[in-house]
Amino acid sequence: MNYFLTEEQQMIKDLAARIAREKIAPVAHELDEKEEFPWDIMKILAESDLFGVWVPEEYGGLGGGVFEQCLVVEELSRACAGVATTYASSALGGYPILLFGTEDQKRKYLPDIASGRKLAAFAQSEAEAGSDAGNIQTTAVLDGDHYVLNGMKQWITNGGEADIYTVLATVDRSKGVRGVTAFIVEKGTPGFEFGRKEKKMGIRCSSTRELIFKDCRIPRENLLDREGKGFLVAMKTLDRTRPGVAAQAVGIAQGALDEAAAYARERVQFGKPIGEFQAIEHMLADMATLVEAARALTYATARMIDAGEREFSKESAMAKVFASDVAMRVTTDAVQILGGYGYMRDYPVEKRMRDAKVTQIYEGTNQIQRSIIGPAVIREAARRKRESG
Amino acid sequence: MKMVAGLNMTLHITVCMKQVPETDEVRIDRATGTLVREGVPCIINPPDLNALEEALRIRERIKSGATEGATASAPVFTPVVTVVSMGPPQTEASLRDALALGADRAVLLCDRAFAGADTLATSYTLAAAIRRLWGDQGTMLIICGNKSADGDTGHVGPQLAEKLGIPHITSVRRLDLDMEGPEVAGVRAERLVDDGYEAVEAPLPLLVTVVKGINSPRLPSLKGMMRAKKAVITVWGASDLDVDAGRTGLAGSATRVVKVFEPERPKSRGEFLTGTPEEQARELLGKLREARVLL
Numbered sequence: 001m002n003y004f005l006t007e008e009q010q011m012i013k014d015l016a017a018r019i020a021r022e023k024i025a026p027v028a029h030e031l032d033e034k035e036e037f038p039w040d041i042m043k044i045l046a047e048s049d050l051f052g053v054w055v056p057e058e059y060g061g062l063g064g065g066v067f068e069q070c071l072v073v074e075e076l077s078r079a080c081a082g083v084a085t086t087y088a089s090s091a092l093g094g095y096p097i098l099l100f101g102t103e104d105q106k107r108k109y110l111p112d113i114a115s116g117r118k119l120a121a122f123a124q125s126e127a128e129a130g131s132d133a134g135n136i137q138t139t140a141v142l143d144g145d146h147y148v149l150n151g152m153k154q155w156i157t158n159g160g161e162a163d164i165y166t167v168l169a170t171v172d173r174s175k176g177v178r179g180v181t182a183f184i185v186e187k188g189t190p191g192f193e194f195g196r197k198e199k200k201m202g203i204r205c206s207s208t209r210e211l212i213f214k215d216c217r218i219p220r221e222n223l224l225d226r227e228g229k230g231f232l233v234a235m236k237t238l239d240r241t242r243p244g245v246a247a248q249a250v251g252i253a254q255g256a257l258d259e260a261a262a263y264a265r266e267r268v269q270f271g272k273p274i275g276e277f278q279a280i281e282h283m284l285a286d287m288a289t290l291v292e293a294a295r296a297l298t299y300a301t302a303r304m305i306d307a308g309e310r311e312f313s314k315e316s317a318m319a320k321v322f323a324s325d326v327a328m329r330v331t332t333d334a335v336q337i338l339g340g341y342g343y344m345r346d347y348p349v350e351k352r353m354r355d356a357k358v359t360q361i362y363e364g365t366n367q368i369q370r371s372i373i374g375p376a377v378i379r380e381a382a383r384r385k386r387e388s389g
Numbered sequence: 390m391k392m393v394a395g396l397n398m399t400l401h402i403t404v405c406m407k408q409v410p411e412t413d414e415v416r417i418d419r420a421t422g423t424l425v426r427e428g429v430p431c432i433i434n435p436p437d438l439n440a441l442e443e444a445l446r447i448r449e450r451i452k453s454g455a456t457e458g459a460t461a462s463a464p465v466f467t468p469v470v471t472v473v474s475m476g477p478p479q480t481e482a483s484l485r486d487a488l489a490l491g492a493d494r495a496v497l498l499c500d501r502a503f504a505g506a507d508t509l510a511t512s513y514t515l516a517a518a519i520r521r522l523w524g525d526q527g528t529m530l531i532i533c534g535n536k537s538a539d540g541d542t543g544h545v546g547p548q549l550a551e552k553l554g555i556p557h558i559t560s561v562r563r564l565d566l567d568m569e570g571p572e573v574a575g576v577r578a579e580r581l582v583d584d585g586y587e588a589v590e591a592p593l594p595l596l597v598t599v600v601k602g603i604n605s606p607r608l609p610s611l612k613g614m615m616r617a618k619k620a621v622i623t624v625w626g627a628s629d630l631d632v633d634a635g636r637t638g639l640a641g642s643a644t645r646v647v648k649v650f651e652p653e654r655p656k657s658r659g660e661f662l663t664g665t666p667e668e669q670a671r672e673l674l675g676k677l678r679e680a681r682v683l684l
Contacts, residue, residue: 008615011611011615012611015608015609015611015614018608019608022608023608047607047608047610048608048610049610049611049612049613053611062611
């Protein structure tokens with residue numbers, strides 16, 4: 001489908017596609033097997049200016065938005081979702097600074113994130129606080145000119161590799177969500193260490209690690225926005241990055257569809273390519289339709305956000321839910337079409353099926369997304385009733 | 390003539406580039422015996438990309454003061470990378486690709502009078518362009534790919550050096566600058582030969598041709614692509630250069646392409662021998678004798 005990209009957007013998409021094809025696809029299998037962090041690829045992405053697509057020009061970026069970021073993530077995900085996760089998580093760590101940072105904070109951190117000289121990360125999850133951010137146990141206590149952080153974050157993408165972390169901690173546990181506060185923490189700060197590196201089902205080249213804070217003193221000016229605003233910082237950030245997860249899902253699904261279609265043309269059984277059997281033809285038709293629908297919803301949402309719409313939590317959640325469910329279904333069907341080969345690790349579709357699963361889970365599970373969409377639908381109904389009554 | 394970059398001077402690094410049909414797509418029109426160019430995508434001749442990459446790396450090394458032997462203070466001369474190509478107007482696309490990769494300036498030599506040039510006329514025209522570009526200003530290093538993917542002669546580099554009266558080193562697989570303080574004294578090169586490599590030192594000005602293995606060319610950056618989109622490419626025709634019309638293009642060519650043809654492929658059929666290894670060996674021997682391969 002023609003989405004009528006601008007010349008600049010087409011350039012971004014083409015460059016990301018070229019890097020995916022020439023530099024990522026050839027090493028994707030090996031990165032997955034070795035669970036090796038893709039530093040070489042990150043360096044290429046940095047030199048190509050792709051880390052800065054969403055960052056305003058005054059902070060060294062290219063001045064694009066959520067849509068440009070989605071174009072890059074989709075193309076990278078066609079080759080390797082683990083690489084795409086690593087890339088996208090730097091934006092996830094950087095967005096809170098762009099959206100809520102002071103001018104000084106933006107000038108200090110965004111140029112390095114935009115150039116890819118430094119990776120960023122976003123740390124919300126804890127062992128007992130996933131979607132329930134009000135249950136965050138990591139504490140931040142003001143002591144003179146410093147906040148003192150204590151506690152442990154879990155499953156932090158880019159943990160250990162990133163230099164800049166946006167961390168959620170509570171300044172007052174008794175206040176629940178209203179105590180949650182966001183801070184910028186730099187790697188190398190005394191008392192900030194990294195724990196276990198997780199072994200995952202998919203996106204295995206990306207780093208997922210614990211962050212450990214033991215009397216970690218950070219300057220007071222590293223507070224993002226105000227005390228108690230951390231939950232808002234997280235929600236507003238995730239509203240903008242969820243289309244990125246959707247784009248990742250679209251890329252994974254498209255990659256699987258490409259493999260399945262190519263295989264269906266070449267695999268001959270009973271004297272003809274299996275793609276000529278209606279059973280397979282119809283599967284491919286459904287897969288292609290779903291992928292295009294997911295892409296259309298993702299792009300429409302991203303463009304709506306960039307156009308300046310104020311309220312987009314519902315649409316952002318819808319894009320993420322739909323695209324990630326599509327990715328799971330399409331990758332499963334791709335494995336099915338490749339049959340025995342699909343199930344083998346030497347062939348490229350089983351990885352996509354493993355990678356797809358996480359898009360239904362991270363940056364808010366699809367169940368949580370539906371809990372954002374559902375109430376929004378009810379509120380809209382109530383508003384219509386009020387306006388008509 | 391010995392030239393050394395002095396204080397506040399420029400090191401002119403010139404990369405000669407050729408636009409060629411994408412290597413895998415070459416087809417020959419059997420009727421006319423010429424290359425089919427319609428609808429065939431054009432790319433920068435692959436080793437010319439290595440030449441550009443080497444030029445960009447030298448520029449970066451000098452700018453960061455990381456060159457071996459450089460003094461702690463940053464060098465006081467500026468490296469400038471210029472890409473020169475002779476070709477039809479569509480060559481501009483490849484020059485923009487070179488600018489996107491980081492070249493400072495691009496010059497296109499484009500004129501009907503340049504068309505149909507063999508390597509002699511090409512190097513004559515390139516030499517005139519390089520004289521116009523740099524004259525006696527600063528120090529020159531010219532880097533070319535060792536040969537083109539279409540012509541495959543490897544002539545243009547050495548011929549260009551001859552025309553300019555400077556030394557050349559061909560098939561370079563490694564290139565290091567020799568610094569004396571802030572000055573570039575010359576280069577040390579490893580030149581690929583059949584049974585290994587030769588270590589060669591030479592002063593500037595100098596022309597080197599590089600092989601593909603010397604480096605791995607970078608990909609363009611988005612900022613580079615945007616800069617390249619807006620950049621002005623200098624276009625020079627015969628009247629802009631100090632050239633004798635009889636020595637450019639087809640008129641100035643010492644060779645004529647009489648015919649381009651695809652060699653006939655021998656028509657052979659595979660044959661499978663069956664039986665025990667002994668039986669197969671016996672049958673094979675018989676067939677080889679029959680074909681008079683063995684007597």
